[in-house]
Amino acid sequence: MSTPITHQDPVLLEMRSITKEFPGVKALSDVSLRVKVGEIHAICGENGAGKSTLMKVLSGVYPYGSYDGDIVYQAEVQQFKDIRASEHAGIVIIHQELALIPELSIMENIFLGNEPVRRGIIDWAEARKRSIELLARVGLREDPDTPIKEIGVGKQQLVEIAKALNKSVKLLILDEPTAALNESDSQHLLDLILGLKGRGITSIIISHKLNEIEQIADEITIIRDGKSIETLNVVEDGVDEDRIIKGMVGRTLESRFPDHTPKIGEVFFEVKDWTVGHPQIQDRLVCKNSSFHVRRGEIVGFAGLMGAGRTELARSVFGHSYGRFISGQVYKDGKPITMRSVRQAIDAGLGYVTEDRKSLGLNLLDDIKTTTVSANLKKISRGIVVDTNKEFMVAEQYRKSLRTKTPSVEEGVSKLSGGNQQKVVLAKWMFTDPDLLILDEPTRGIDVGAKYEIYGIIQELANQGKGVIVISSELPELLGLSDRIYTIFEGSITGVLNKDEASQESLMKLMTSSRKAA
Amino acid sequence: MRMFGKAGKAAAVAAIAALALTACGRTDSGSSGGSSSGSEAFPKGSSIGVALPQKTSENWVLAEKLFNDGLTSAGFKPDVQFANGGVSEQQNQISAMITKGDKLIIVGAIDGAQLGTQLKQAKDAGATVIAYDRLLLNTSNVDYYVAYDNFKVGVLQGQALLDGLKAKKPSGPYNIELFAGSPDDANAKVFFDGAMSILQPKIDDGTLKVVSGQKSFEQAVTQGWKAENAQKRMDTLLAGTYTSASLDGVLSPNDTLARAILTSVKAAGKPLPVVTGQDSEVESVKSILAGEQYSTINKDTRKLVEHAITMVQDVQSGKTPEINDTKSYNNGVKTVPAYLLPPVIVTLANVKTAYVDDPILGPITK
Amino acid sequence: MNALKKLFGGNTRQFGMIFALVALVIFFQIFTSGRTLTPGNVINLFNGNSYILILAIGMVLVIIAGHIDLSVGSVAAFVGISVALAIRDWHLPWYVAVLFGLLLGALIGAWQGFWTAYVGIPAFIVTLAGMLLFRGFNQFVGKSNTVPVPEDFQYLGSGYLPEIGPKTGYNNLTILLGLIAVAFVIFSAIRSRRTAQALGAEVQEGWVMVTKLVLVNAAILYATYLFATGRPGTSFPIPGLILAVLVLIYGFISAKTVIGRHIYAVGGNRHAAELSGVQSKKVNFMVMMNMSILAGLAGMIFVGRSTASGPFDGVGWELDAIAAVFIGGAAVTGGVGTVIGSIVGGLVMAVLNNGLQLLGVGADLTQIIKGLVLLAAVAFDVYNKTQGKKSIIGMMMKNFGRSSEIAPDETTSTKEVISKEA
16 A cells, blocks of 8 residues: 555646535635645635535535536546545545444444455455554554444544555545544644655645644645635745634734733632542542632633543532532532532532533524523523513623624524534523533634634633633643643642643643642 | 504404305205104215225125125215224214215224214214114114124034034033134124023033133133234143143134134144134135135125115115114114124035025135 | 515425415315315314324424334323223213323323433333333223213213304304404514514514415414304314314423423433533423323323224324324424424324325225325425425424524534634
């Protein structure tokens, strides 16, 4: 599976003047993209700019004939009629939502739909031999018979790449490959992509993590509002993050965090010796003797690698909504309180914005106004009857104050971009008027401009005297936003740093070791 | 805004006014007196409704054809419907027949006790109701009943079982099992009671032995007259009770179930018992010829349909139809005047003569 | 054409199912030579299907919550026979018997709700078990016999509004009900328009509303006319009245109350609902329990209509009710559906059934046609959804209840402009 570059032309792929329309929407208009053989080409743009649509055109999800323009690949105009046709030509796309079957083994997943067959029967010995080779190439030492559900997301991502390699990939497309990965898994993946480049495999990478793009990309094409804006050569043009952002939003962002002067009051929320067991696995603890506190008007960061127990801690405090509660006590305004259900937690003045917006945070069938009031129906009801007029007014008010981009609050939330969905979720929790709002990865999958607005909302909440906990995998975000940061490692709180003493390095040290900081 | 409100109100008022102006209100059309004396005359060529139960046996399929042909040649418009969807479908079919203006409705009920509302509608609309094969219960709105004498059927079945057992083995005791029809069919109990009027004394004196002990009607029923249910029950009985004992005879209420019972016995690899039947279904007549099923009952559907159509003609022309039983069939509200046809038992001994006139069975038995 | 578009809110296909219903009625009216829209037949239509429609009301809530109930036919039969026996053996007066039946339905529902909500067994399994269990109970307590019920109880399933007041040639109570309905429709349309305007929300053009009101009210008045001019002694049937009251109550509950919201929330995304403080177990329990209460009521109405309770009552009803709900626009995955939509779906099936019977089409062909209609209706809806249009039925019912749809591809419809005043 060496790189069969048979053409002298250094251009592997050229998409010329691609235009794709949906009823009522022009998703892509006159987009062009040139990808050279053996390079890593990044595509940047805000959510909804048209990156995914462009990749769906390329991979045949939108078949030839449903778009205008030409796809020239390996010096021939291609007419992919479906995804099989593009895979046959060596173009493999790895989606953000992994297409692996959790119950099947690594090996079965790698060969799914592509099984090595001898006389009509799957040759598992051959499959096994080949999967060990493929796993080695992506740096995995797992047993090929391990079920996918038993390995972490980072390793699953690698299995996806192994699966692509098995299909004799020439052009690998990665859609947000590191979105769900922690720092070290991300780094491993990026190294692997660079390694593949060394072996002549061309990659297109779509990512919101601009630092990663800056690190590995050779060229960057920026798409904005369905149009290709520019293509930058990272080395020649001296591209940095600010330059990319400028291209994406059309102007320079002077600061990535709004100005904020904290007005911090006294401690009002305190958790002591919080210990929680894993929901299924007996004897395994996800939170060990954790204690923390929050002051009024304070933004507190929770830093930790994926799986360190940040979400588990937050959710178990929030009405025991995760795990088996073992011991611990919550104090609010100095008094011990108990919250055994989410309802009690909400009534006690807590709010929790989940990290997984689509599967835990939103009912995608709902519209904006019903979502906005869904955590506090009591406030707009007389007895058991919901006052739909009040509902409308409340939703309108939040639409205006949070500047949610939507034609109407009667629009379905599934039609909104990630940033606007997050604003609706924030509105929902702001409407419960919590004293303490826990935000789990509040800017995941959200583009730069919307992030800035979300930060502004978070700071405004703090200014109103509420306590805010922010859980994030992005250390610059925590450093820019938080007044104080707790670090978590393997279920234990390993340290707490004030804004002025925290840095990426000092946090990372505490996030990866069990030793307590002074 | 206000203007539109006014316009809306104006429209509504106009509509109400229009309604009021149609003036006619209700009319008493469609009813020609509504008495139930059975002397209504209606025009020849009228539509006659025939509501039959589920299409589960050959007899009902044959009846459909006979009613269609017979009513047409008698100058009526036949409207024959099967209710495969159960009682609620039959209710809706009878309602639809009334809407269509059928002057006389022949009802072969799925459950004779659950059609009271529709029969009242029929009566209110002036239609005559004839219960066909199965009596209609708890209603005053049924005019005539035409059927084979079902108690007699049971008696004949019971006697045939005894005769068959004696022919096989001169003296008892005999091991037998009892099967009854579906509990929602009023006839099922009548068949069973008729048979038991013969069998019970023999059970009491020890000549017959119901080895499973399942002697009551409730224990012997076959839900929905379904062959699969009878077969399953027989399978269970054979496996549970007859591992060592031999089975000599089975009382089966009809042919479909008789064949299901025989199938079960064959599958279990046991010698075939004496099995009774009813309905003269083609497959069962063949089975009798082959010496498997012992007996069936010839309740010639042709004769029954023929008589039903004769009744229709009599009612149409204003005559009182011929009745031969005015005492036996009390349906809970009234005693329904009935015409009963005599059933005939058929065994290998008389199978060749019994069906001489039958266009389908005749050639088979020759 | 443009005017027509406006009338139906920008998309003439929105009203697909109501059009289908109207078209079916017109079709049969023509081909049965006017026997479809006669007082007698319309009354039959309601009497002969009210129990299925009542089941559909409960079933749509169950399906919105993401479950299914296969036991409704058996539960109806069990409640029916129990009530019939209670009247016969304990001599309960009819109203006590009805209460007893509802209570029994609630107990059965609590049983099924317990296993579904608190033990976490899928409702499909619980109610499959219930289907066998309660059919068995029916035949056990009734000894597989048919048990008649007295006349006053029959009123529940085959009674009519009484004649009251001056002799007008019409049934006065029916006329009164019709006029109240008209007044209510006009009043609520005007009121919701006023509040929408006050809130600054979009409103339809005035003539659109007036035309809609005229059409709807004309339909109500025509129905009133039919019901009021039937054979003397008949009028608006009691089962129809019960149905109408239930539609109003459950339409209101599903669209406008906290518990209604919670049902949609649990069905749409259980985890998200739980993290918003919804007690999903309680919601599931209530939904299952409610279904069995309504099944009990349907069973009693059927017994009233049949004048007796039999061992095979309610066989296959669950399928009719489920078909009505899906024709009415509910989604198999839950979270979507409306009470009104299900009633319209049920009426489509009922009119089809009735029309084919009037035409004398056999039971076999009728089943084939019904099967095809079910498939076609849902396929049409699915096709429209994948084409990125709103669900016909979902849109159609927007004013009556809540329902939504998933956007086909979120990256196509969003276009966010960054507004940063830095």
